[in-house]
Amino acid sequence: MKIPGYALLDSGNGQRLEQFGDKTLVRPSTLCLWKPRQAKALWDKAQASYNHDKGWKFNGPRFEEWTFGSSSFQLRLRTQDNGQVGFFPEHATYMPQVEQLVKSYTKTLGRAPRVLNLFAYTGMASVVCLKAGAHVTHVDLAKKALDWASANFELNAIPASSLRLIREDAADFVHREIRRDKKYDLIISDPPSFSRIAANKTWQLDDVIVPMLEATTKLLESNMSALFFTCHHAELSGPIAANLLLDLTSGMKAEIANTPLAIPEADSPRSLPAGSLVTCRIG
Ligand SMILES: C[S@@+](CC[C@H](N)C(=O)[O-])C[C@H]1O[C@@H](n2cnc3c(N)ncnc32)[C@H](O)[C@@H]1O
Numbered sequence: 001m002k003i004p005g006y007a008l009l010d011s012g013n014g015q016r017l018e019q020f021g022d023k024t025l026v027r028p029s030t031l032c033l034w035k036p037r038q039a040k041a042l043w044d045k046a047q048a049s050y051n052h053d054k055g056w057k058f059n060g061p062r063f064e065e066w067t068f069g070s071s072s073f074q075l076r077l078r079t080q081d082n083g084q085v086g087f088f089p090e091h092a093t094y095m096p097q098v099e100q101l102v103k104s105y106t107k108t109l110g111r112a113p114r115v116l117n118l119f120a121y122t123g124m125a126s127v128v129c130l131k132a133g134a135h136v137t138h139v140d141l142a143k144k145a146l147d148w149a150s151a152n153f154e155l156n157a158i159p160a161s162s163l164r165l166i167r168e169d170a171a172d173f174v175h176r177e178i179r180r181d182k183k184y185d186l187i188i189s190d191p192p193s194f195s196r197i198a199a200n201k202t203w204q205l206d207d208v209i210v211p212m213l214e215a216t217t218k219l220l221e222s223n224m225s226a227l228f229f230t231c232h233h234a235e236l237s238g239p240i241a242a243n244l245l246l247d248l249t250s251g252m253k254a255e256i257a258n259t260p261l262a263i264p265e266a267d268s269p270r271s272l273p274a275g276s277l278v279t280c281r282i283g
Helices: 040-044 095-109 124-132 143-155 170-179 205-218 238-248
Strands: 006-012 015-020 023-028 048-051 055-058 065-069 074-078 114-118 135-140 163-167 186-189 194-198 201-204 225-231 254-264 271-282
Touching (some): 074 143, 095 124, 114 124, 114 170, 124 143, 135 143, 170 205, 201 205, 205 238, 225 238, 238 254
Parallel strands (some): 114 135, 135 163, 186 225
Antiparallel strands (some): 006 015, 048 055, 065 074, 194 201, 254 271
């Protein structure tokens, strides 16, 4: 499955060589235990490389921001101090499914589908849904992530009227939405393994996954809706979330599927494992 605008050009020796639009970067990856397949000359051409101790090193002019994307979304990317750039390619692999679902719900429902994007980060999934015709509630705890997502909404000319931006703990937000009797047609949720909400308030996914999934499924429209839930935890993997969802939807017409997420390498039989996607389709 190709990711428009992005390619994992090569990987190996603990590193990945990736192309994001017109920028090629080398970043560390502990999973890449194998050998690179491409010539060293290709790696040497990368415009920047990241090292955990030394940060970013530029091969030519220094850059901090650039734009990348496809017809479904445009994103401003940044060379951040932690080596991340504001885009996780594994999440782009299921965006065509999300886009398709929003379009088909719009047709069937005769209105804009209501989408809830939890742990929404720089807003790729929100942009895809908004551009496909949805109303989106975009939730993230970090002001920096919300500001970055807002810049991406502007870049994609998204009207403010179809968007609700919420800065809150997603676990608290879903419980509050239940009390307000809110329902969504599509929920996208990508929880981290650990979250620090305040100096004295943290949660581990192990401790909150059951109430979080329980609350999230209560927000789904009972006639027709879908949940896209991703897992990056070593033990709380896709099959566990899928088993929980089977319990939570028992007695309902629901289809649950667990699919491994992976980043395909260009011109290579290899792919880089990147967690799991658990989908729950109701109706
Ligand atoms: C790995 S990113 C999600 C990436 C996203 N799926 C994408 O493809 O762009 C995790 C996000 O969760 C947010 N986050 C962490 N703890 C949170 C919490 N308790 N409630 C809401 N957001 C939280 C972080 O600020 C970060 O933006």
